[in-house]
Amino acid sequence: MIALSLAEIAAVVGGQTHDIPDPSVQVTGPVVRDSREVVPGSLFAAFVGERVDGHDYARQVVEAGAVAVLAARPVGVPAIVVDDVQTALGALARHVVGRLGTTLVALTGSAGKTSTKDLIAQVLGRKAPTVFTPGSLNNEIGLPLTALTATEETRFLVLEMGARGIGHIRYLTGLTPPRIGLVLNVGSAHIGEFGGREQIAQAKGELVEALPPASEGGAAILNADDPLVKAMASRTQAKVVLFGESAEADVRAENVRLTDSGQPAFRLHTPSGASDVTMRLYGEHHVSNALAAAAVAHELGMSAEEIALALSEAGSLSRWRMEVTERPDGVTIVNDAYNANPESMRAALRALAAMGKGRRTWAVLGKMAELGDEALAEHDAVGRLAVRLNVSKLVAVGGIEASWLQLGAYNEGSWGEESVHVSDAQAAVDLLRSELRPGDVVLVKASRSVGLESVAQALTEAGAEGEVAAR
Numbered sequence: 027m028i029a030l031s032l033a034e035i036a037a038v039v040g041g042q043t044h045d046i047p048d049p050s051v052q053v054t055g056p057v058v059r060d061s062r063e064v065v066p067g068s069l070f071a072a073f074v075g076e077r078v079d080g081h082d083y084a085r086q087v088v089e090a091g092a093v094a095v096l097a098a099r100p101v102g103v104p105a106i107v108v109d110d111v112q113t114a115l116g117a118l119a120r121h122v123v124g125r126l127g128t129t130l131v132a133l134t135g136s137a138g139k140t141s142t143k144d145l146i147a148q149v150l151g152r153k154a155p156t157v158f159t160p161g162s163l164n165n166e167i168g169l170p171l172t173a174l175t176a177t178e179e180t181r182f183l184v185l186e187m188g189a190r191g192i193g194h195i196r197y198l199t200g201l202t203p204p205r206i207g208l209v210l211n212v213g214s215a216h217i218g219e220f221g222g223r224e225q226i227a228q229a230k231g232e233l234v235e236a237l238p239p240a241s242e243g244g245a246a247i248l249n250a251d252d253p254l255v256k257a258m259a260s261r262t263q264a265k266v267v268l269f270g271e272s273a274e275a276d277v278r279a280e281n282v283r284l285t286d287s288g289q290p291a292f293r294l295h296t297p298s299g300a301s302d303v304t305m306r307l308y309g310e311h312h313v314s315n316a317l318a319a320a321a322v323a324h325e326l327g328m329s330a331e332e333i334a335l336a337l338s339e340a341g342s343l344s345r346w347r348m349e350v351t352e353r354p355d356g357v358t359i360v361n362d363a364y365n366a367n368p369e370s371m372r373a374a375l376r377a378l379a380a381m382g383k384g385r386r387t388w389a390v391l392g393k394m395a396e397l398g399d400e401a402l403a404e405h406d407a408v409g410r411l412a413v414r415l416n417v418s419k420l421v422a423v424g425g426i427e428a429s430w431l432q433l434g435a436y437n438e439g440s441w442g443e444e445s446v447h448v449s450d451a452q453a454a455v456d457l458l459r460s461e462l463r464p465g466d467v468v469l470v471k472a473s474r475s476v477g478l479e480s481v482a483q484a485l486t487e488a489g490a491e492g493e494v495a496a497r
Contacts, residue, residue, distance in 0.1 A: 027069075027174045028122055029054045032094055032106060035069070038121045039096070039114035041106040046094060053093050057118070057174045059167065066091030071115055072098065073167070112166060116201040119170030123202050128157075128180050130202055131322055134187045134195060134230050135210025135255075137369040138315050139164065141307070142210060143186045144343040145319035149336040153328055154181030161344050162364075164188035166197060173202045182326070189229045190219050199236035206325060207233040207264070208247040208318055212254040213369040217400055227254040237264035247321045249314065250275040269321040270314065277321040279313050288381035290316070294334050296324045301334035306341050308348050308360070309377030311370075346479050348377065351486050356464035358385075361482035362471040366394045368404045372411055374471050379415040382467040386418045390454055390481055392472025393427030402430055409434025413444065418466075420445040423454045424476055451477060455484045 033049035036042065043049055055067030061083040064070055070087040072080030072095050084101035088094075094104040098111055108114040123130065131150075133143060140162050147158035157176045163169070164186040176183050187198045199207075212227045238244035244264030249255040251270035259266045269277040279292040290313045291304040305312055320333045328336075342348060346364035353359065358381070362374050371394060378387050389412050397404050409431040412420045420435045422428040428447055435445035448454050458468065458481075470482040 027053065027055070027057055028125065028177060030122075032104070035096075035118060036106045039106065039108050039117045041096070041108040041114060044100045044105045044107050045102065046104045046106075051093055055091075055093075057096075057115070057171060059171065061087050061090070064090045064092045068092045069094060069096055071096045071111055071171075072101070073111055074098070115167065115170045119173040120201050122176065123173050123183070126176055126178065126180065126183075128176055128183045129206070129326065130183045130185065130204045131206045131208065132185045132187050132199065132202070132204035132233055133208035133210065133318070134189065134233050135208075135249075136213030136226060136230075137367055137373070138210050138311065138318075139186050139188070140344050140364075141312065141342070141347055142208070142315040142318050143184055145315055145337065145340050146208075146322050147184050147343070148340040149319050149323045149328070149333060150182045150184065150326065152332065152336050153323075153326070155179045156182040156184060158184035159186040162186065162188070166194075166201075169198050170201055187233065189232075192225065192229050193232070195229060195232040196236065199233060203236065203238075204233070205238060205243055206245045206247065206322060207237045207262075208322060209233060209249065209255045209258060210314070210318055211249055211252045211369070214367055214397060214400060214404060217397055219396055219398070223254065227258070230255075231258040231261050234258050234262035234264065237262055239263035240265040245325050247318060247325065249318070250278075251314070267321050267325060269317040271317075275317075277317055277324060279317055282310065282313055284310055284380045286383070288377055292316075294320055294330055294337070296320065296330045296333070298324065299330035301330040303334045303337045305337060306339070308350055308381060309373055310380070311373035311377070346482075348374070349482075351482075353486070353488075356466075357462055357485070358467040359482055359485050360467065360469045361479060361486075362469060363476075363479040363482055364474060366392070366471050366473045368394060368397070368408065371408045371471060374469055375408070375411055375415055375417065378417060378467060378469040382418075386463060386466045387416075388419050388421060388458065388462075388466060388468040389417045390421045390423060390458070390468060390470045390478065391428070391431055392423045392476035392478050393425070393431075395473040395475055401427060405430035406434035406437075409436075409445065410438035413438040413440050418444065421454050421457060422447045423451060423472065423478060423481070424449075451480045454478075454481050458485060459488060 088103040234246040250268035250272040282292040349361040351359045422431040432447040472478040
């Protein structure tokens with residue numbers, strides 16, 4: 027964060043200083059909410075969670091080097107006391123971003139946000155210093171914390187914005203007003219909370235409504251292949267740039283194909299030229315993510331050749347998202363267990379089918395959360411798709427939703443031979459350890475709450491320890 031005195035911060039957030047001998051002392055380190063992340067010069071934001079009250083750590087963080095605590099009550103150590111810590115954090119982020127003059131890129135969508143954000147960050151990072159959202163810290167707390175890590179040297183600030191209802195993205199754009207806004211897609215993620223895809227589109231479109239007009243440099247980057255996203259062009263005064271495989275897209279892909287290992291390759295076309303891309307990531311769904319990143323980068327002055335090279339060299343920066351591990355015994359583990367929705371499930375299964383050509387494939391899948399009335403149909407459809415893609419065996423893990431996955435596969439034609447329902451992650455691990463053979467490819471994916479990353483981790487560790495695959 028840019029250096030600010032405690033007096034300046036108190037004025038920005040409308041707080042009162044308590045137990046501060048010298049209000050001119052500056053915060054020179056990061057703003058953090060986790061006491062374990064405190065370093066000398068930090069400002070510690072004390073949030074009250076379900077299990078932990080950050081105020082209880084006030085003395086500890088000051089002893090560790092924090093200059094002060096942003097708190098909702100006096101804590102006996104230097105503190106700026108405010109009515110609401112979250113509101114104060116947002117006000118501080120808005121102030122810092124406004125002072126920096128950094129080009130702010132915001133993105134949202136039902137699927138692919140984090141992977142696309144990682145691509146944008148790596149492409150823009152070749153041009154100038156770039157700060158971006160770590161992992162999926164895309165809510166009303168994570169977003170301002172990320173924005174506050176920007177410094178005077180930061181040229182680009184790339185922020186992922188999530189939403190679980192109407193008005194959420196409008197709130198986030200109020201904290202960190204973007205100049206460039208990217209909407210990837212409108213899918214089924216959180217459809218149970220929103221009530222329908224039209225409501226999801228309404229919420230995601232709040233991003234383009236917040237952009238400055240084209241005359242002031244505003245640009246809305248929209249997916250030409252998604253009708254609900256493309257229609258958002260009417261909701262913004264910003265310049266509209268379309269990306270996709272559609273012929274009308276300004277930034278588009280031609281000759282899309284997958285390598286033998288399942289990595290996408292294509293010819294990238296931009297308004298200023300074309301160049302070939304072969305990605306290190308796995309799965310054809312990354313083509314759309316790459317085009318979105320390319321559209322942002324082109325809008326910010328990068329050439330097709332520069333963008334293509336950066337995309338070809340970019341990797342995954344966030345854990346448990348199509349992480350591919352090759353075990354010494356020839357088994358390939360694809361850990362995509364961070365989260366799941368119908369769109370990302372289908373994309374991961376297609377990636378598995380492409381990677382596993384000529385090999386035995388396993389899909390270890392769990393429930394997709396927050397689908398509301400669509401849950402049964404969506405789980406059934408994913409189970410059926412696994413059979414249609416000739417996945418060798420579906421292992422459905424968990425409760426009722428997992429049983430719907432297995433039932434869909436059974437009704438599609440697996441007859442119980444290519445699909446099985448197990449109770450929990452350990453049962454899945456036991457099954458796979460007994461039946462995996464060298465050369466098998468295993469995909470692990472479910473909503474975050476299922477915790478299936480433990481399956482991928484156990485299988486990976488088994489390979490590292492030299493456990494011999496079954497024959």
